[in-house]
Amino acid sequence: VVDSIADTNDDLRGNGICADSSGNCSLRAAVGEANAFAGDDAITFSAAISGQTIVLTQSTFIVIDSKIDITGPGAKLLTIDGGSGTNRIFFLNVGSDLKLPRVTIKGGNGGGPDGLNYGGAIVALSADLELNEAWLAGSSATELGGGVYLENGTLLVRSSTISGNTAKAG
Secondary structure, eight states: OBOOOSOOOTTOOOSSOOOOTTSOOOHHHHHHHHHHSSSOEEEOBOGGGTTEEEEOOSSSOEEEOSEEEEOOSOTTTEEEEOOSSSOOSEEEOTTOEEEEESOEEEOOBSOSTTOOOOOSSEEEESOEEEEESOEEESOBOSSSOSSEEEESSEEEEESOEEESOBOOOO
16 A cells, blocks of 8 residues: 655565555555565555655656556546656556556656657556556657557556647657
C-alpha cells in the first residue's frame, strides 16, 4: 500500500518490505519491491493520499519488470505526474504487464536517461498495458507516442480518456 506522495527510491532493497527510513512507502519503492519477487503483484494507495498528486522528481522513470496492477482510488482522486523536465513515467520491459485502473497519468515528457524520444508517459516494449477508468493526458514526445508508445505488445483501453497528448506528426 502506497502511503506517501514522495518520489523516494532509498527503499528499493527487495526485502519484501516497502518502507523508507521514515516508515513510508512510495510508488517507486512499491514497484521496486514488486519487481524483486516472482509472481503477480497488486499495488494500492492509502486513503490518506486520496486527492493528491505524486510528482516524479527522480531523474529516471519507474521501470516495470513484472506483472503489476497499480489500482488508484479513482482517476479524479489520484494523479501520477511526470514532473518537470524530460521525464517519462513508466517503462515496461519485455514480458511485463501493467494494469492501471482508476488513476490519472499526466505530464510525461518522453525521454529520460534511455535517450528514447518516444512514449511521453509510457513505453511498453513487448509488454502489455491496460488502462481502465483512467485518464492519460498532457504528455508529449518528440518522436512517436505522445501518451503511450507500444511496440509488440497489447494495449487495452476500457472506460478511459486519452487526450491532450502530443508527438511529432508523420
